[in-house]
Amino acid sequence: MKHKEMVYLTPMPVRIWHWLNAFGIVTLCITGLQIRFPDYISVFGAYKAAIRLHNTAGAVVSVSYMLWLMYYLVVAKSLMKLYMPTLDDLKTGIFRQAFFYFLTYFLGKPNPHHSTPDSKFNPMQKATYLVIMFILLPLVIFTGVLLMYIAPLRELLLLLGGIKMLIGTHFLLSCCFTAFLFVHIYLATLGHTPLAHFKPMWNGWEEEEIDDGSEKTR
Amino acid sequence: MRDFTWKTVLFLAFFMMMTISARAAAPGNERCMNCHGHMDIKGPAGMKIYIDPVKFAATTHAIVGCTSCHDRVSKGHPGDRYNPPRAACGDCHKPVFDEYAKSLHASKAGCTGCHNPHEVRLPLFVSGDDINRKCARCHDTRKTIQSHSTWLPQADLHIDSLPCITCHTGSRDYVIIMSIESRLPGSRNDFKISSYDELAALAQAADVSRVIDLNNDKLISLAELRDFNHQLRGRNMRLWGMMVPETVTHSYQILDNRWDCSFCHASGPKAAQKSFIAFPEKNGGYTRLVVEKGAILDILYGTPDFYMLGTTRSTPLNIIGALIVAAGLSFPVCHGFFRFLTRKNRKENNHEA
Numbered sequence: 001m002k003h004k005e006m007v008y009l010t011p012m013p014v015r016i017w018h019w020l021n022a023f024g025i026v027t028l029c030i031t032g033l034q035i036r037f038p039d040y041i042s043v044f045g046a047y048k049a050a051i052r053l054h055n056t057a058g059a060v061v062s063v064s065y066m067l068w069l070m071y072y073l074v075v076a077k078s079l080m081k082l083y084m085p086t087l088d089d090l091k092t093g094i095f096r097q098a099f100f101y102f103l104t105y106f107l108g109k110p111n112p113h114h115s116t117p118d119s120k121f122n123p124m125q126k127a128t129y130l131v132i133m134f135i136l137l138p139l140v141i142f143t144g145v146l147l148m149y150i151a152p153l154r155e156l157l158l159l160l161g162g163i164k165m166l167i168g169t170h171f172l173l174s175c176c177f178t179a180f181l182f183v184h185i186y187l188a189t190l191g192h193t194p195l196a197h198f199k200p201m202w203n204g205w206e207e208e209e210i211d212d213g214s215e216k217t218r
Numbered sequence: 219m220r221d222f223t224w225k226t227v228l229f230l231a232f233f234m235m236m237t238i239s240a241r242a243a244a245p246g247n248e249r250c251m252n253c254h255g256h257m258d259i260k261g262p263a264g265m266k267i268y269i270d271p272v273k274f275a276a277t278t279h280a281i282v283g284c285t286s287c288h289d290r291v292s293k294g295h296p297g298d299r300y301n302p303p304r305a306a307c308g309d310c311h312k313p314v315f316d317e318y319a320k321s322l323h324a325s326k327a328g329c330t331g332c333h334n335p336h337e338v339r340l341p342l343f344v345s346g347d348d349i350n351r352k353c354a355r356c357h358d359t360r361k362t363i364q365s366h367s368t369w370l371p372q373a374d375l376h377i378d379s380l381p382c383i384t385c386h387t388g389s390r391d392y393v394i395i396m397s398i399e400s401r402l403p404g405s406r407n408d409f410k411i412s413s414y415d416e417l418a419a420l421a422q423a424a425d426v427s428r429v430i431d432l433n434n435d436k437l438i439s440l441a442e443l444r445d446f447n448h449q450l451r452g453r454n455m456r457l458w459g460m461m462v463p464e465t466v467t468h469s470y471q472i473l474d475n476r477w478d479c480s481f482c483h484a485s486g487p488k489a490a491q492k493s494f495i496a497f498p499e500k501n502g503g504y505t506r507l508v509v510e511k512g513a514i515l516d517i518l519y520g521t522p523d524f525y526m527l528g529t530t531r532s533t534p535l536n537i538i539g540a541l542i543v544a545a546g547l548s549f550p551v552c553h554g555f556f557r558f559l560t561r562k563n564r565k566e567n568n569h570e571a
């Protein structure tokens with residue numbers, strides 16, 4: 001017999017971070033597009049307005065990234081547990097999960113992973129979020145800061161190979177984020193209802209389908 | 219080849235200037251330069267009456283001759299305390315004079331505020347840096363950066379990469395001029411244009427363009443440029459680009475459309491096709507060598523430090539970026555398609571879609 005249970009998955013600071021971040025990244029992608037292709041795209045009117053907005057959104061994303069990092073490192077102390085794939089995850093977990101997404105999902109089999117506050121992410125999520133949050137996001141913030149202060153940070157710029165190297169990296173990273181967004185949002189609709197994964201990102205509580213009757217609801 | 223014609227015209231012009239001024243310098247000049255061409259000449263306190271012979275010889279004014287501008291130099295000069303008159307620039311440069319008189323700067327500075335009549339040069343033979351140094355005599359660069367940064371993002375960078383006259387006169391036909399710069403000793407961020415002597419030592423030749431133009435064809439190919447940029451990294455040098463007008467006007471004004479960044483930043487990749495490298499000459503001027511078309515747009519090592527937002531983006535990079543985005547988009551599309559086809563399976567096993 002299946003029944004539904006409520007699990008408190010996503011604490012308030014993480015939710016605040018996530019939506020600041022999501023809003024920030026989407027703004028960055030669109031303004032960035034205008035900044036690179038001003039002769040084709042003019043969503044925010046004046047070029048200067050797009051630059052100002054891009055810089056502001058960049059600051060918002062950087063600050064909220066700090067919030068996220070501090071929360072997980074200092075307050076919740078669960079960063080490694082949640083985000084670091086275990087050896088098992090790497091050896092079999094990822095493949096099991098990929099097998100689910102690409103095959104058994106279509107056959108109607110259940111998701112092999114169940115979210116609990118201690119193990120929120122399936123192995124594929126862990127690996128992706130790890131790359132995004134520990135490599136791509138810091139890199140895009142770093143290159144962005146350098147590009148915001150080219151003249152004062154010239155020394156560092158030259159050391160890293162010049163403006164074009166940074167612009168190129170920044171641009172390709174932003175493309176990766178855009179690609180990630182499509183996949184991320186889509187995968188988030190694969191819960192037992194299309195909105196099931198969105199709700200905990202909004203109010204913290206996830207509705208879980210549990211097979212046996214053990215009482216976990218708080 | 220269009221570049222070739224360009225190069226030829228440029229060089230003919232330059233050599234004509236050089237030879238004309240060397241041969242046809244007005245005969246009276248030497249007499250005056252016997253005294254005024256020596257560093258140790260002393261004039262009235264505070265007046266610089268030394269005239270740099272090398273710089274003067276490079277001007278067209280050397281052909282005009284000292285006495286055309288300072289006529290009636292007395293026999294007893296300099297002992298008789300009679301001060302020779304000075305011609306007004308407007309006498310010979312009527313069109314420029316009239317244009318300048320109408321500009322908002324006419325009341326702020328005379329011609330000699332910006333030009334030393336004994337060191338004038340055509341715009342072709344000056345660097346963008348030289349032009350800004352003219353303005354910096356009266357307009358403190360730091361203050362200018364401060365006042366412009368209230369509305370201009372990264373004003374410091376802009377003023378490093380643009381002569382003031384790009385925004386404050388109707389000057390037109392912009393090209394990218396690159397100069398080789400050396401780091402100032404003891405400084406981290408400050409560079410100055412490498413001197414002729416520095417480059418001659420590097421090139422081990424009198425023709426300093428050999429530092430980049432290895433095959434000496436007076437044309438900088440993309441390959442030569444890339445090579446040079448690779449070498450620069452270890453040498454405390456860089457190649458610095460500025461957007462400089464080829465046609466200089468004296469219509470000083472505050473142009474409204476320069477408020478709007480898209481005047482430069484949305485001009486599209488076509489705008490930045492023409493570029494030159496300016497090599498210093500012994501006489502303080504510059505020779506420009508044409509750079510292969512498209513160098514500015516090269517993905518990385520053509521001009522690693524010159525990038526104009528919105529204008530010099532690289533097409534290959536755009537394509538790679540588009541492929542990444544397309545790969546991301548294809549996942550939801552394909553997966554969603556099969557998800558839709560197999561929706562029944564999940565209905566049967568589960569109770570929701």
Ligand code: HEM
Nearest residue numbers: 010014018021022025026129132133184185188197198201
């Ligand atoms: C409009 C844009 C976005 C939407 C609609 C969205 C939606 C969601 C949803 C529904 C979840 C919960 C499901 C899950 O855990 O996978 C989630 C979690 C997450 N998202 Fe997003 N997202 C967006 C943008 C982003 C961006 C731009 C990033 C990173 C650069 C990001 C990083 C994450 C991370 C790391 C988690 C896990 C958070 C945690 O619980 O610690 N998201 N997102």
